[in-house]
Amino acid sequence: MINRVVLVGRLTKDPELKYTPNGTAVATFTLAVNRQFSNQQGEREADFLNIVVWRKAAENVANFLKKGSLAGVDGRIQVRTYEQDGRRQYFTEIVADNVQFLEPKGSSGGGRNNDYNGAPPMEPQGNPYGGGNQNQRQNQNTNKGYTRVDEDPFAGNGQIDISDDDLPF
Amino acid sequence: MINRVVLVGRLTKDPELKYTPNGTAVATFTLAVNRQFSNQQGEREADFLNIVVWRKAAENVANFLKKGSLAGVDGRIQVRTYEQDGRRQYFTEIVADNVQFLEPKGSSGGGRNNDYNGAPPMEPQGNPYGGGNQNQRQNQNTNKGYTRVDEDPFAGNGQIDISDDDLPF
Amino acid sequence: MINRVVLVGRLTKDPELKYTPNGTAVATFTLAVNRQFSNQQGEREADFLNIVVWRKAAENVANFLKKGSLAGVDGRIQVRTYEQDGRRQYFTEIVADNVQFLEPKGSSGGGRNNDYNGAPPMEPQGNPYGGGNQNQRQNQNTNKGYTRVDEDPFAGNGQIDISDDDLPF
Amino acid sequence: MINRVVLVGRLTKDPELKYTPNGTAVATFTLAVNRQFSNQQGEREADFLNIVVWRKAAENVANFLKKGSLAGVDGRIQVRTYEQDGRRQYFTEIVADNVQFLEPKGSSGGGRNNDYNGAPPMEPQGNPYGGGNQNQRQNQNTNKGYTRVDEDPFAGNGQIDISDDDLPF
DNA sequence: TTTT
DNA sequence: TTTT
Numbered sequence: 001m002i003n004r005v006v007l008v009g010r011l012t013k014d015p016e017l018k019y020t021p022n023g024t025a026v027a028t029f030t031l032a033v034n035r036q037f038s039n040q041q042g043e044r045e046a047d048f049l050n051i052v053v054w055r056k057a058a059e060n061v062a063n064f065l066k067k068g069s070l071a072g073v074d075g076r077i078q079v080r081t082y083e084q085d086g087r088r089q090y091f092t093e094i095v096a097d098n099v100q101f102l103e104p105k106g107s108s109g110g111g112r113n114n115d116y117n118g119a120p121p122m123e124p125q126g127n128p129y130g131g132g133n134q135n136q137r138q139n140q141n142t143n144k145g146y147t148r149v150d151e152d153p154f155a156g157n158g159q160i161d162i163s164d165d166d167l168p169f
Numbered sequence: 170m171i172n173r174v175v176l177v178g179r180l181t182k183d184p185e186l187k188y189t190p191n192g193t194a195v196a197t198f199t200l201a202v203n204r205q206f207s208n209q210q211g212e213r214e215a216d217f218l219n220i221v222v223w224r225k226a227a228e229n230v231a232n233f234l235k236k237g238s239l240a241g242v243d244g245r246i247q248v249r250t251y252e253q254d255g256r257r258q259y260f261t262e263i264v265a266d267n268v269q270f271l272e273p274k275g276s277s278g279g280g281r282n283n284d285y286n287g288a289p290p291m292e293p294q295g296n297p298y299g300g301g302n303q304n305q306r307q308n309q310n311t312n313k314g315y316t317r318v319d320e321d322p323f324a325g326n327g328q329i330d331i332s333d334d335d336l337p338f
Numbered sequence: 339m340i341n342r343v344v345l346v347g348r349l350t351k352d353p354e355l356k357y358t359p360n361g362t363a364v365a366t367f368t369l370a371v372n373r374q375f376s377n378q379q380g381e382r383e384a385d386f387l388n389i390v391v392w393r394k395a396a397e398n399v400a401n402f403l404k405k406g407s408l409a410g411v412d413g414r415i416q417v418r419t420y421e422q423d424g425r426r427q428y429f430t431e432i433v434a435d436n437v438q439f440l441e442p443k444g445s446s447g448g449g450r451n452n453d454y455n456g457a458p459p460m461e462p463q464g465n466p467y468g469g470g471n472q473n474q475r476q477n478q479n480t481n482k483g484y485t486r487v488d489e490d491p492f493a494g495n496g497q498i499d500i501s502d503d504d505l506p507f
Numbered sequence: 508m509i510n511r512v513v514l515v516g517r518l519t520k521d522p523e524l525k526y527t528p529n530g531t532a533v534a535t536f537t538l539a540v541n542r543q544f545s546n547q548q549g550e551r552e553a554d555f556l557n558i559v560v561w562r563k564a565a566e567n568v569a570n571f572l573k574k575g576s577l578a579g580v581d582g583r584i585q586v587r588t589y590e591q592d593g594r595r596q597y598f599t600e601i602v603a604d605n606v607q608f609l610e611p612k613g614s615s616g617g618g619r620n621n622d623y624n625g626a627p628p629m630e631p632q633g634n635p636y637g638g639g640n641q642n643q644r645q646n647q648n649t650n651k652g653y654t655r656v657d658e659d660p661f662a663g664n665g666q667i668d669i670s671d672d673d674l675p676f
Numbered sequence: 677t678t679t680t
Numbered sequence: 681t682t683t684t
Contacts, residue, residue, distance in 0.1 A: 001176075001178050001202045001438060002176060002410045002412055002436070003177075003204075003205075004174070004175045004176075004344050004412055006340060007170075007171060007172055007173075007246075008171040008172075008340075008579050009170050009679070010679035010680060011679065012678040031679080032679035033171075033172045033246075034679085035170075036172075036605070046680095047172065047247055047248045048679085067679075068680070070609065072171070072339075072515050074513075077176075077216060078204075079261075088681090092248075092259075100339060100515060102577065170579075171515075171581055171605070177440070177509075178683070178684095179682095179684060181683050199681095199683085203683085203684080205436070217681095217682055217683085236682095236683075237683060239440065239683090241346050241509045243509055243511055257677090267374070267509070269346060269508060269509055271346070271408065271440050273442060339540045339543075340513060340540075340579070341515075341554065342512070342513045342514075343512050343584065344510075345509060345510055345511075345584075346508050346510075371509075371510045371584075372508045374510075387584060410509070415512065415554060415584070417599075428599075430586075430597075442684095611680095
C-alpha cells in the first residue's frame with residue numbers, strides 16, 4: 001500500500017553505521033525537521049525523526065553526513081514494536097530509499113569525526129534513540145572498523161532477528 | 170522545512186471525533202498500511218499509523234469513514250513528547266491536511282455505529298493509542314453530541330494545553 | 339535529487355501494454371485526478387496525467403486495471419523532449435515505482451477487454467496522449483500478443499531510443 | 508483526490524514575479540532536478556519542471572531565490588490546456604504550496620538581479636518555458652514595480668482568464 | 677539525548 | 681488493542 005515520506009532537515013548528531021551479521025551496512029540518524037509555524041510561545045519547534053538507511057546508501061551517509069548537515073530523505077514510515085518491562089512500546093522510524101546531501105560541496109571543513117563511525121574515540125556507543133530498545137549493552141564486535149549489528153539497527157545489541165532477508169530489495 | 174507524508178490504508182476502528190474547548194473539531198483514527206513485501210515467515214505485515222484531522226475534515230471523517238474503510242491521507246509527521254512514570258515517551262502521529270475516502274459510494278451498508286461518534290453505546294471511551302497519554306479518565310463532557318477534548322486529541326483528558334491557537338491554519 | 343509524486347485517480351482508458359525489443363514490459367495509461375476545489379464555473383476539474391510502468395508491475399497493471407479503475411501511483415516526474423515540425427515539444431509523464439489497485443476485489447465485472455491489451459478488437463491503436471508524439475503510425479508488430487515498442491512507450495513507433503539500458507533498476 | 512509532489516533542485520534562472528489584475532502575487536520559475544541515474548551515454552540528465560507559487564510565498568521566492576539557488580518544492584501537478592495553430596497543447600506545472608530555501612544564509616553574494624523582478628533591465632521578458640504559450644508580447648503594464656499578469660502566469664500576455672477566483676485558498 |  |  002502507498003506509504004511515502006519526504007523530509008528535509010538537519011542531523012542532530014553524526015550518523016551511526018553498523019553491519020548485520022552477514023555484512024549488510026545500515027546507518028541510523030535523527031533528522032531535526034523544523035515546523036512551518038511557531039507555537040503559542042512564538043517558538044519554532046522541530047520534529048525529531050529517526051531515519052534508517054541500508055547498504056551502499058548507508059555507507060555514503062556515514063561518509064558524507066555529520067551533525068548539522070542538511071539532508072533530504074525519501075522513504076516510508078515503519079513502526080516497530082517491542083516489550084519493555086512487560087509493556088508494549090512503539091518505535092517509529094523512516095526507512096529511507098534515498099538520502100540526498102544538501103550541503104554545499106566545500107562545507108565539510110572541520111567538525112566531523114574522521115573515523116567516520118559517529119562515535120567519539122573514548123566514549124562507549126549507545127542507542128541514539130533513548131525511547132528505543134533498552135536491553136542494550138556495549139557492543140564490542142567490529143566489522144571493517146564499524147560497529148556490528150545483529151538485529152535492531154538502533155540498538156547496540158538485540159534479540160529481534162534482523163538479517164538481509166528482511167531487506168525489501 | 171519539507172515534511173510530507175502520503176498514505177493509503179484501512180481504518181482499524183471507527184474514527185473518534187472530539188472538540189477542543191473552543192469548539193474546534195478533531196478526529197483521530199489508526200490507519201493500517203500493509204507493507205509491500207512479506208517478512209521471513211511469509212506474512213504480509215502492516216504498519217499502524219496514528220492520524221489526526223482538524224476542523225471540517227474531522228467531521229467528514231467521522232461521518233464517512235468507519236472501521237475497515239479504505240482511505241488516503243496527505244499530511245505531515247509530528248512527534249509529541251510526554252512524561253510517564255518519570256520517563257520521556259514519544260508519540261508519533263500524522264497530521265492530515267487532507268483525507269480522501271476511497272470506498273465505493275454504495276459500500277457504507279451496515280457495521281458503522283449510527284451515532285457517528287465512534288464509541289459503542291455501553292463502553293467507556295479510551296485512548297485509541299495505548300502508548301499515548303496515560304492519565305486519562307472517562308470524559309463526561311459532550312459537545313454537539315460528541316466527546317469534548319481539552320488537549321491531547323488522543324487522550325480522554327490531559328494537561329497538554331491544546332487550543333485553536335495551536336492550529337497552523 | 340528528490341523527485342517524488344503520489345497520485346490517486348481513475349484510468350481514462352484501459353492501459354496499453356507493450357514490450358521493448360529485448361522483452362521488457364512497459365505499460366502506459368492516463369490517470370484522471372480530480373482537483374480538490376471547483377473552478378469559477380463551479381465545475382470540479384481534473385488533471386490528466388500520463389503514467390508509465392515497467393516490468394512486472396506493467397503486466398499487473400495490464401491484467402488488473404481497466405478504464406475507470408481507481409489506482410494509486412507512487413513515482414517521479416519526468417519530462418521528455420522531442421522535435422515536431424521543427425519545434426521542440428515537451429512530454430511530461432510519471433514513471434511509477436509502484437501502482438496500487440484500489441478497486442474492491444469483486445468489482446471487475448464486465449467492461450474490461452478480455453484480451454488484456456487495452457485495444458478494442460476492431461479499432462486501430464493510437465497514442466493515448468493526443469498532445470504527445472505525433473509521428474505515429476499503426477504499429478503492426480506483435481510480441482507475446484501485445485504490441486511491441488521500440489522506443490517511446492507512448493507512441494506506436496518512434497525514434498527515441500528506449501531500451502532496457504534506460505531502466506534505472 | 509491525492510496529488511502530491513515533492514522536489515528538490517536548482518533554479519535555471521531568476522524567478523519571475525507578476526501580479527494578477529486584482530493584485531495577487533504569482534511567481535514562476537523552472538527547477539532543474541537531476542535524475543538519480545545516468546543514461547546510456549553516462550550523462551546525468553535533469554528534468555526541468557515548471558513551478559508556480561502564489562501570494563506571499565511568491566514574493567519570498569522573488570526576494571530570496573535566484574538562478575542556481577537550491578530549493579525544495581511541495582505542491583501538486585497541474586496540466587493546463589491551450590490551443591496553438593489549431594492544435595491542442597499541454598502545459599504541465601507544479602503549483603507549490605510551500606517553497607523551501609536550501610541555500611546557506613551567507614551564500615547570496617553577487618549574481619542576482621537586484622531589482623528582484625527576475626527580468627534583466629534591457630532585455631524583453633519572455634516565457635521561461637519555450638514549449639508554453641507562444642502568443643506572448645512584451646508586457647508593458649506594471650504593478651508595484653513588478654510585471655503585471657492578466658492570465659497565464661507563464662506568459663507575458665494571454666487569453667486564459669486567470670484571476671484570484673481561481674485560487675484554491 | 678536533539679539540528680541551523 | 682489493530683485493517684482487507
